[in-house]
Amino acid sequence: xxxxxxxxxxxxxxxxxxxxxxxxxxxxxxxxxxxxxxxxxxxxxxxxxxxxxxxxxxxxxxxxxxxxxxxxxxxxxxxxxxxxxxxxxxxxxxxxxxxxxxxxxxxxxxxxxxxxxxxxxxxxxxxxxxxxxxxxxxxxxxxxxxxxxxxxxxxxxxxxxxxxxxxxxxxxxxxxxxxxxxxxxxxxxxxxxxxxxxxxxxxxxxxxxxxxxxxxxxxxxxxxxxxxxxxxxxxxxxxxxxxxxxxxxxxxxxxxxxxxxxxxxxxxxxxxxxxxxxxxxxxxxxxxxxxxxxxxxxxxxxxxxxxxxxxxxxxxxxxxxxxxxxxxxxxxxxxxxxxxxxxxxxxxxxxxxxxxxxxxxxxxxxxxxxxxxxxxxxxxxxxxxxxxxxxxxxxxxxxxxxxxxxxxxxxxxxxxxxxxxxxxxxxxxxxxxxxxxxxxxxxxxxxxxxxxxxxxxxxxxxxxxxxxxxxxxxxxxxxxxxxxxxxxxxxxxxxxx
Amino acid sequence: xxxxxxxxxxxxxxxxxxxxxxxxxxxxxxxxxxxxxxxxxxxxxxxxxxxxxxxxxxxxxxxxxxxxxxxxxxxxxxxxx
Numbered sequence: 001x002x003x004x005x006x007x008x009x010x011x012x013x014x015x016x017x018x019x020x021x022x023x024x025x026x027x028x029x030x031x032x033x034x035x036x037x038x039x040x041x042x043x044x045x046x047x048x049x050x051x052x053x054x055x056x057x058x059x060x061x062x063x064x065x066x067x068x069x070x071x072x073x074x075x076x077x078x079x080x081x082x083x084x085x086x087x088x089x090x091x092x093x094x095x096x097x098x099x100x101x102x103x104x105x106x107x108x109x110x111x112x113x114x115x116x117x118x119x120x121x122x123x124x125x126x127x128x129x130x131x132x133x134x135x136x137x138x139x140x141x142x143x144x145x146x147x148x149x150x151x152x153x154x155x156x157x158x159x160x161x162x163x164x165x166x167x168x169x170x171x172x173x174x175x176x177x178x179x180x181x182x183x184x185x186x187x188x189x190x191x192x193x194x195x196x197x198x199x200x201x202x203x204x205x206x207x208x209x210x211x212x213x214x215x216x217x218x219x220x221x222x223x224x225x226x227x228x229x230x231x232x233x234x235x236x237x238x239x240x241x242x243x244x245x246x247x248x249x250x251x252x253x254x255x256x257x258x259x260x261x262x263x264x265x266x267x268x269x270x271x272x273x274x275x276x277x278x279x280x281x282x283x284x285x286x287x288x289x290x291x292x293x294x295x296x297x298x299x300x301x302x303x304x305x306x307x308x309x310x311x312x313x314x315x316x317x318x319x320x321x322x323x324x325x326x327x328x329x330x331x332x333x334x335x336x337x338x339x340x341x342x343x344x345x346x347x348x349x350x351x352x353x354x355x356x357x358x359x360x361x362x363x364x365x366x367x368x369x370x371x372x373x374x375x376x377x378x379x380x381x382x383x384x385x386x387x388x389x390x391x392x393x394x395x396x397x398x399x400x401x402x403x404x405x406x407x408x409x410x411x412x413x414x415x416x417x418x419x420x421x422x423x424x425x426x427x428x429x430x431x432x433x434x435x436x437x438x439x440x441x442x443x444x445x446x447x448x449x450x451x452x453x454x455x456x457x458x459x460x461x462x463x464x465x466x467x468x469x470x471x472x473x474x475x476x477x478x479x480x481x482x483x484x485x486x487x488x489x490x491x492x493x494x495x496x497x
Numbered sequence: 498x499x500x501x502x503x504x505x506x507x508x509x510x511x512x513x514x515x516x517x518x519x520x521x522x523x524x525x526x527x528x529x530x531x532x533x534x535x536x537x538x539x540x541x542x543x544x545x546x547x548x549x550x551x552x553x554x555x556x557x558x559x560x561x562x563x564x565x566x567x568x569x570x571x572x573x574x575x576x577x578x
Binding site: 326327328330331334364365367368371372375389390391392393394395396404405406410411413415416417424426450454 | 511566569
């Protein structure tokens with residue numbers, strides 16, 4: 001009987017020459033990806049984990065049991081009820097975006113498991129697909145328990161099945177990243193950029209915020225998921241190295257494109273929780289500080305290792321670190337009924353902290369919060385006044401990222417209109433425009449929410465849009481956590497009178 | 498038939514879809530955007546509307562100013578002609 005060391009290399013690295021079909025028929029470029037190279041160019045593909053299926057199953061079983069133990073100990077409704085209300089609403093953002101987004105990763109990994117160009121790559125992608133099943137099932141299981149406590153947690157499963165504007169944006173992203181992607185672009189975009197580059201925001205940053213917020217169930221869940229990510233993220237590096245060797249311009253393009261697309265998504269997913277939905281005394285750092293330490297520095301080092309350049313839009317990205325998620329949060333607050341979670345207004349201590357962390361543009365953001373607060377002060381607090389402190393005109397969305405046109409600064413929004421083949425498109429930023437124009441055939445037929453309304457595909461009336469198209473109800477649509485009842489605002493009213 | 502336009506008010510955090518009537522004036526359109534964004538940005542006097550990089554005469558109608566669907570316009574306060 002062969003020992004593990006003798007058997008494993010034979011099992012995970014098993015390639016052969018084809019005699020009845022050509023190699024390019026087994027691995028067509030359209031689904032295996034560019035550049036198409038003979039297997040001789042991929043045969044040295046390697047990763048360091050070298051796990052057997054038995055070891056994989058044993059490890060995953062142990063990890064699942066550990067998550068189950070934590071759920072039994074601290075994941076019950078009575079534990080969740082003790083968490084701060086703003087944090088709970090940040091949790092709802094992740095509850096919705098995470099599980100079925102991970103499920104799309106199953107599809108992408110299975111494509112790699114069939115159309116990856118080397119057997120060791122395909123073996124690893126098979127484990128990657130199993131990982132992503134796990135990352136779908138665990139949060140669905142844990143958050144389903146919470147529906148009895150708060151019906152907004154129902155969006156853990158419902159989110160991607162709606163035409164909510166943020167779901168449209170998230171689907172646009174994941175459809176391209178994972179569902180409809182060839183194996184090479186999938187593994188570079190997902191393993192190298194998304195998982196190596198950005199998921200630290202979720203799995204390190206958010207895990208530490210969860211710990212500070214005493215949300216041990218969420219902390220343990222994301223930490224458990226991270227151990228899988230660390231393994232299957234390794235697929236991307238050797239794929240990128242081979243593409244870099246044969247078509248460095250294309251490698252640079254893929255990295256630049258996907259770093260920007262990931263930035264857009266994660267600045268919202270993590271930025272809002274870090275700087276607004278975590279209690280002030282539980283914030284160990286700002287979103288910008290975390291981005292700089294865990295994403296930017298690490299990403300630049302990795303680019304250097306591969307001989308890649310900084311993305312051409314680097315200065316734009318650095319400017320956005322100071323302002324983009326703030327503009328999104330203020331905009332989303334003023335259209336909160338279009339979302340499935342609740343918001344808070346930053347009070348004086350939070351605004352003082354935000355000014356210290358983001359001095360460059362905070363004056364402009366502070367003026368916005370003053371104005372919103374003033375509206376609450378005028379109409380008075382209470383759930384009955386929610387819609388009196390809510391936007392009425394329709395916000396506009398970017399034709400690439402599908403997110404609100406909230407880029408640039410409040411003084412100078414960077415949205416731009418571009419005509420392409422007789423139709424006008426609007427983009428929130430230069431990088432979104434660049435991505436669109438590099439492959440317009442990929443994006444041009446997608447309609448943003450505004451154009452769906454104007455064409456009659458979606459209702460123009462706000463209540464109908466919320467209930468029929470976004471699938472919200474008066475119980476589940478987003479509100480101010482405190483319905484405008486803030487001590488600091490009441491104190492201001494008293495002193496004003 | 499209303500003309501859909503993308504309006505950007507100085508000081509605001511998001512661009513808005515504004516439906517303009519051909520016969521309304523540039524001044525009315527500017528006011529319409531200010532009203533739409535009033536939850537986030539206080540109304541200011543002496544706001545000017547910019548279209549294709551030029552300050553527009555407030556008395557012009559939307560038709561005279563030749564606005565086209567899905568174009569961008571900006572409303573900026575404190576700008577002196």
